[in-house]
Amino acid sequence: MSAEEKQEAPDAMNLEERILELCKQNPDGIADSTLQKELPNVDTRQRVSAVNRLLSSGKIDLVKTSNELVYRLKDPGVVSKIKGADNQERLVYQIIEQSGNKGIWTRDIRLKSNLQLTQLNKILKNLESRKLIKAVKSVGAARKKAYMLFNLTPDPSVTGGTWYSDQEFESEFVEVLNQQCFKFLQQKVESVSALQLDPLLKRNRSFVSPEEVWKFITELRISKVDLSVDDINTILNTLIYDGKVEMTISAGAGTSSSDSSSKLYRAIQPLTQPTGLMRSPCGVCPVFNQCYEGGAISPSTCIYMKEWMDY
Amino acid sequence: MSSLQLKLVSLLVQEHFGDVVEKICTHLLKNGSNNFRSVVSTVKEKPEQVKKALCVLIQHNIVKYGLNKRGMVEYTADVEKALLLVRYPRYIYSAKTLYGDIGELIVEEVLHHGEILMSNVVEKVKVRLKEAMEGNQLEPSAIKDKFIDLVNTHFLQRLPSWSAEDDEESKVIPLIPHLSVSDADLYRIPETAGVTGKRKRPLNDGGRSSKRARSSSVGSEPDQEVPLDDGIYWKVNFERFHRYFRDQDIISAITQRIDKSAGDVVATMLRMSELTTDFMARETKPLSFHDIARQMPKKLENRQLEQYMKLLLDDQTMIVKKYGDAGGGMYEIDLEQASRVICTANIESVVQERFGSKSFRIFKTLLKKKYLEQKQIENFALIPAKEAKELVYQMFAENFITVQEIPRTPDHAPSRTFYLFTVELGQVTFMLAERCYKSLINLMTRRHFESAENKRLIEKEQKVEAITASMQGSGAEPAQLEEIEKTMTQLEKEQLQKYKGRIAKLEQSELQTDKTVFVLNSFILQEAEGRL
Numbered sequence: 001m002s003a004e005e006k007q008e009a010p011d012a013m014n015l016e017e018r019i020l021e022l023c024k025q026n027p028d029g030i031a032d033s034t035l036q037k038e039l040p041n042v043d044t045r046q047r048v049s050a051v052n053r054l055l056s057s058g059k060i061d062l063v064k065t066s067n068e069l070v071y072r073l074k075d076p077g078v079v080s081k082i083k084g085a086d087n088q089e090r091l092v093y094q095i096i097e098q099s100g101n102k103g104i105w106t107r108d109i110r111l112k113s114n115l116q117l118t119q120l121n122k123i124l125k126n127l128e129s130r131k132l133i134k135a136v137k138s139v140g141a142a143r144k145k146a147y148m149l150f151n152l153t154p155d156p157s158v159t160g161g162t163w164y165s166d167q168e169f170e171s172e173f174v175e176v177l178n179q180q181c182f183k184f185l186q187q188k189v190e191s192v193s194a195l196q197l198d199p200l201l202k203r204n205r206s207f208v209s210p211e212e213v214w215k216f217i218t219e220l221r222i223s224k225v226d227l228s229v230d231d232i233n234t235i236l237n238t239l240i241y242d243g244k245v246e247m248t249i250s251a252g253a254g255t256s257s258s259d260s261s262s263k264l265y266r267a268i269q270p271l272t273q274p275t276g277l278m279r280s281p282c283g284v285c286p287v288f289n290q291c292y293e294g295g296a297i298s299p300s301t302c303i304y305m306k307e308w309m310d311y
Numbered sequence: 312m313s314s315l316q317l318k319l320v321s322l323l324v325q326e327h328f329g330d331v332v333e334k335i336c337t338h339l340l341k342n343g344s345n346n347f348r349s350v351v352s353t354v355k356e357k358p359e360q361v362k363k364a365l366c367v368l369i370q371h372n373i374v375k376y377g378l379n380k381r382g383m384v385e386y387t388a389d390v391e392k393a394l395l396l397v398r399y400p401r402y403i404y405s406a407k408t409l410y411g412d413i414g415e416l417i418v419e420e421v422l423h424h425g426e427i428l429m430s431n432v433v434e435k436v437k438v439r440l441k442e443a444m445e446g447n448q449l450e451p452s453a454i455k456d457k458f459i460d461l462v463n464t465h466f467l468q469r470l471p472s473w474s475a476e477d478d479e480e481s482k483v484i485p486l487i488p489h490l491s492v493s494d495a496d497l498y499r500i501p502e503t504a505g506v507t508g509k510r511k512r513p514l515n516d517g518g519r520s521s522k523r524a525r526s527s528s529v530g531s532e533p534d535q536e537v538p539l540d541d542g543i544y545w546k547v548n549f550e551r552f553h554r555y556f557r558d559q560d561i562i563s564a565i566t567q568r569i570d571k572s573a574g575d576v577v578a579t580m581l582r583m584s585e586l587t588t589d590f591m592a593r594e595t596k597p598l599s600f601h602d603i604a605r606q607m608p609k610k611l612e613n614r615q616l617e618q619y620m621k622l623l624l625d626d627q628t629m630i631v632k633k634y635g636d637a638g639g640g641m642y643e644i645d646l647e648q649a650s651r652v653i654c655t656a657n658i659e660s661v662v663q664e665r666f667g668s669k670s671f672r673i674f675k676t677l678l679k680k681k682y683l684e685q686k687q688i689e690n691f692a693l694i695p696a697k698e699a700k701e702l703v704y705q706m707f708a709e710n711f712i713t714v715q716e717i718p719r720t721p722d723h724a725p726s727r728t729f730y731l732f733t734v735e736l737g738q739v740t741f742m743l744a745e746r747c748y749k750s751l752i753n754l755m756t757r758r759h760f761e762s763a764e765n766k767r768l769i770e771k772e773q774k775v776e777a778i779t780a781s782m783q784g785s786g787a788e789p790a791q792l793e794e795i796e797k798t799m800t801q802l803e804k805e806q807l808q809k810y811k812g813r814i815a816k817l818e819q820s821e822l823q824t825d826k827t828v829f830v831l832n833s834f835i836l837q838e839a840e841g842r843l
């Protein structure tokens with residue numbers, strides 16, 4: 001997020017107070033044009049949203065006078081009463097602000113602010129209704145709400161990033177991508193080996209850049225969300241951990257435009273067949289540790305053995 | 312030595328040599344070195360029996376004898392050597408692959424006897440071949456030639472023997488015989504060997520043959536005729552076979568990863584290193600490009616070979632390394648790395664088969680990244696937290712992965728502790744070797760069980776076969792033979808058929824499982840060597 005965005009938030013708080021202040025000075029109401037003049041550094045968008053927040057929280061009223069619309073303090077008495085609460089509001093706001101785009105849980109706000117839970121809840125609700133903060137469900141703990149400033153994009157660790165939707169990990173989606181990426185790499189290897197090339201050329205041509213994979217996946221239209229090349233890299237990495245793909249850093253012959261990703265991927269064969277142990281029933285046996293001759297589970301009476309021998 | 316190893320050895324020794332030998336072998340393994348008298352008194356067998364049993368074990372290289380500090384003869388059993396019994400079928404099978412049926416029979420005979428004269432082997436193989444080929448005449452020298460081939464390629468090896476001077480020198484008979492063979496003679500066929508002629512044993516030679524039962528197995532009467540090659544015994548050179556197994560593993564890994572030609576290149580390099588590089592060496596001696604090119608069985612163009620060398624060097628297995636630039640480039644094979652890579656691949660296949668591909672991904676992530684927290688595992692492997700936790704736990708429970716606790720505070724409170732997961736390759740290798748031993752025990756136990764179950768049938772079949780054979784010999788009518796045949800009912804025949812199928816499958820699986828043992832143990836040995 002940009003620096004400007006960060007700046008705006010505290011301004012929003014100040015701005016509201018300035019506006020309230022101005023309203024107080026002009027008990028008869030203040031026109032929008034006057035407001036604009038009094039707040040030269042504030043752009044229209046910010047001003048309008050601040051005013052809207054004040055309107056919706058019932059601090060000011062929009063009143064029609066003879067020739068124009070003016071904003072007027074709703075009930076001076078009430079506002080001054082809230083005044084005391086404002087400091088607490090400010091405190092809570094700051095605590096939430098500090099937590100950045102990771103958000104902060106109610107419990108932690110309470111610990112930091114020393115406020116009563118009921119009181120805090122009221123403040124949170126208030127801030128939320130004024131669209132200063134928002135509550136985000138986090139993937140780690142679906143029940144708990146994390147608060148952060150309204151205009152922030154939650155950190156991937158909170159929402160889970162591309163692979164999450166509604167705090168649910170999209171396991172199948174990831175697996176489908178994993179399979180499709182592999183298929184693409186495999187097809188590449190196959191098409192190249194059909195070409196009767198020199199061994200070295202054959203290998204080099206079977207490498208594929210993440211951009212190519214990305215293009216393939218995008219054209220498949222299997223994804224609801226827009227995937228980035230980085231997302232594809234993440235998927236390709238899982239294929240490396242699957243032992244199905246190897247990655248190399250290309251020497252950078254300047255083929256692709258200019259960007260830093262000079263990684264290349266290639267489908268590979270496993271080094272060995274499943275090892276001998278795993279071809280016996282005991283290798284995959286779920287009760288291996290409980291099995292001994294003379295016991296309830298024993299090689300002589302073993303049904304896995306029997307099935308396997310007569311297969 | 313683990314208890315599973317002990318159990319397996321006991322099964323193996325019993326199967327190969329019978330109950331008494333098993334008893335003594337187990338006793339020696341459990342109690343360490345022991346002298347003859349204490350063996351006799353603890354196993355409660357007749358001294359004669361114990362003597363014979365020890366002989367068998369010595370001949371098969373399982374027991375060694377020596378003098379202890381007080382000058383008494385002691386016997387020591389070696390568990391590693393005893394475990395080789397399980398590999399016998401593989402030695403025999405490889406001999407067949409390399410040297411055909413005759414090679415197979417030769418190695419089988421040598422293994423069966425432990426140590427044996429060449430003339431005896433030739434004789435025995437001749438008889439067995441005659442049976443198998445039913446009269447088809449075989450060139451008599453063919454067996455001898457194959458034997459010599461096996462010696463020349465070091466698959467067979469000469470045993471140390473009495474040297475002539477020792478005999479003359481002292482009239483006092485030493486407590487233990489002084490046996491020796493020079494390096495030059497290890498693989499040299501003496502002129503007399505294999506000549507099937509006999510000569511009179513000199514009369515003054517009596518002391519020798521009765522001293523050690525080993526030589527008395529040939530002829531115990533002092534004036535009996537003895538073969539010309541008496542005293543020159545041969546045994547199987549296990550190390551040479553192991554080297555062959557290992558080389559095959561490396562070649563097939565490279566073939567899988569790159570292609571057949573790359574496998575050929577590596578095979579050539581390994582073959583060239585056979586004589587120059589020690590079995591346990593960490594890498595082969597460097598080989599020059601030109602030498603490799605010259606030695607390739609199927610000529611590759613230089614340009615092609617160059618490319619293959621590059622492919623091999625680039626390969627992520629890193630088995631082939633560049634040593635220098637002399638002679639068109641010097642290359643070597645990193646045997647230690649090969650052993651690690653192949654062992655890892657085998658372990659990975661266990662994880663894949665046992666826990667499934669998601670767990671495999673987690674396992675491999677850990678192998679690549681070394682230490683990871685649960686959260687990191689989830690992120691790298693892209694597996695949702697709950698599932699990943701379960702999979703990690705499964706592997707942790709079965710000791711495939713370990714956890715390291717790093718407390719942030721001195722009180723080791725779990726909430727303030729990092730839990731780092733990792734794969735301890737050495738530990739997993741050990742653990743899996745143990746699993747293999749247990750599986751082998753199970754397979755053998757089942758095999759014995761099946762045989763016991765079908766004992767009556769097996770005996771019946773043998774009887775029928777014996778009668779048929781003898782009747783055929785005496786020229787019986789076909790009708791009579793058929794009559795005999797019929798004593799086995801259809802059901803019995805089917806049952807037997809099934810039994811034989813089961814046994815074959817179990818034996819095959821034993822052999823396969825031992826292949827895993829071999830790979831794992833090679834890595835363990837290689838690692839131990841590296842730490843010295």
Ligand code: SF4
Pocket residue numbers: 281282283285286287288289291292297298299300302303304305753
């Ligand atoms: S014998 Fe049967 S029960 Fe025992 S470990 Fe093997 S497969 Fe499992």
